Amino acid sequence: MTNAEIKEMATKYIINTYGERQIALVKGEGAYVWDADGKKYLDFVAGISTVNIGHCHPNLAKAIAEQAQKLIHVSNLYYIEPQARLAKRIIELSFADKCFFCNSGAEANEAAIKIARKYTKEKINPNKYEIITMYKSFHGRTMTTITATGQEKYTRENRWRAF
């Protein structure tokens, strides 16, 4: 499929939460990506800096393929060894004592807000519950993180929350 064909299909079947985009990416290698018309780009975006590890490193592709042949999704009702091992590794390399795993930036910010409020309520002062965020910031698209986002275009669309 071409960029235009993928765009047409996506526009028809996916809710328009992210606005119009010009290209569809189909493959990557290291710091480069290619669109559906075969044009090559240097990927400065890196998933908005969430996955700065390049595209399709053979070791990563092998690890994903091996896991895909063992077990796919099992929910958080169970422990899984790779998650426990990843948490241990992150803790060993960071300042923290525990990990919280989630699926998006909005969930991470939402969790950070809840943890800060709980900690402050229990350990510091129950009346100190307000979170201060920056003007022109962006924190995600859940109700809480939209509220924390200091941009009128998000809060204007979100005005009904006051009712």
Ligand SMILES: Cc1ncc(COP(=O)(O)O)c(C=O)c1O
């Ligand atoms: C600074 C910042 N916070 C939060 C988010 C929300 O992340 P997600 O879209 O994964 O929920 C983004 C996403 O662009 C972001 O750039």
